[in-house]
């Protein structure tokens with residue numbers, strides 16, 4: 635039995651069942667998700683890929699409690715998000731979910747140290763002893779703790795954002811194009827941090843990306859097309875992911891465009 639098989643036997647950290655998301659109505663109706671069922675196993679790093687408009691962000695937003703499904707269900711652990719009111723959803727996002735965004739989203743007036751502990755301060759909870767210290771070592775920015783985000787490079791800012799996402803020991807970290815604004819070296823460092831969060835710290839990581847190299851850091855890649863889950867790839871390599879993505883741009887699509 636492989637490590638991947640072992641984690642599969644544990645209940646998923648997040649999942650959607652028959653997820654449908656429809657935007658608009660009538661002539662302007664868009665089925666952004668068209669019956670997606672998928673598990674995000676605990677302690678795994680999963681990447682979501684697919685052509686532009688295939689529903690990647692919609693899937694992430696619905697399973698992270700940032701948007702609601704039209705039908706079907708989304709769960710964090712065994713909590714069905716559709717049963718929660720706005721206040722309960724806000725608490726769930728604060729206590730059980732960490733977010734990493736393409737544009738870092740650090741608070742410019744706060745120091746690095748204050749940004750890392752901000753979610754805990756907002757929730758009025760104390761950090762787990764030793765965790766913040768460990769995160770500061772992991773991101774390698776101990777000598778920058780009193781700096782403001784504008785005094786850091788993009789890669790350093792995103793490492794702070796990853797530490798902030800992990801500070802509350804969330805069940806799931808959702809990362810939306812976390813390397814989209816970074817050069818390849820800084821991007822690789824951030825991806826290694828996300829991999830460590832899953833494999834070293836036992837967090838569940840779900841990442842939307844357009845980049846096959848970024849996706850190759852994940853344990854598994856899910857492929858969406860036209861709002862449906864059309865394929866999945868274990869132990870991806872950048873070349874295999876790139877080849878799979880090229881199939882979405884096959885002859886019929888290319889002819890349709892010309």
Ligand SMILES: Nc1ncnc2c1ncn2[C@@H]1O[C@H](COP(=O)(O)OP(=O)(O)OP(=O)(O)O)[C@@H](O)[C@H]1O
Nearest residue numbers: 657658664666684685686687688689690691692693
């Ligand atoms: N708020 C909205 N109102 C109407 N349509 C929307 C809305 N959000 C998304 N859509 C549509 O839903 C579909 C899926 O969008 P989504 O952003 O999830 O795709 P994506 O795969 O993340 O795309 P990209 O790679 O370009 O970011 C698209 O056709 C998009 O135009």
